[in-house]
Amino acid sequence: LLQNDKALNEGEIDVNVERHTAYMKNFNESQDGDLVALTAIPTVPAGIFSNTHKSLEEIKKGAKIAVPNDASNTSRAYVLLQKAKYITLDPDVDISSVPKDDIIK
Structure with missing residues (x-):
């Protein structure tokens, strides 16, 4: 993921279709980036998982x-x-x- 973001930020590629907004914001802050969202992409929901608990x-x-x-x-x-x-x-x-x-x- 980071490699694609760096390539996009440095102009090596034109578009990247893999990020959610929070990830992009963190990338911009940590890598001095200026990436912007062109369109919203639904984010996959997160879940809580266990192999010992049923609820x-x-x-x-x-x-x-x-x-x-x-x-x-x-x-x-x-x-x-x-x-x-x-x-x-x-x-x-x-x-x-x-x-x-x-x-x-």
Whole structure:
């Protein structure tokens, strides 16, 4: 993914059809890019998966939950965990780039 973004930013290719907005924003900030969205592309929904639990209610406080380690998908995971009521995010932060420090509960 990063290789294509760099090629697009450097003018080696003309169009790239692989990004969601949060990923593009993170790329622009971290790589001094100036990519812009030409059209919206539906983002594949994120999910919560387990091989030991059959429902969200089975997951107890203190459970270890893995999240993606790239900025845009980490924020998507945090938003999903907040919707599932596992964490509370600082309401004053930009939801597209939520760092771990913005989890307030």
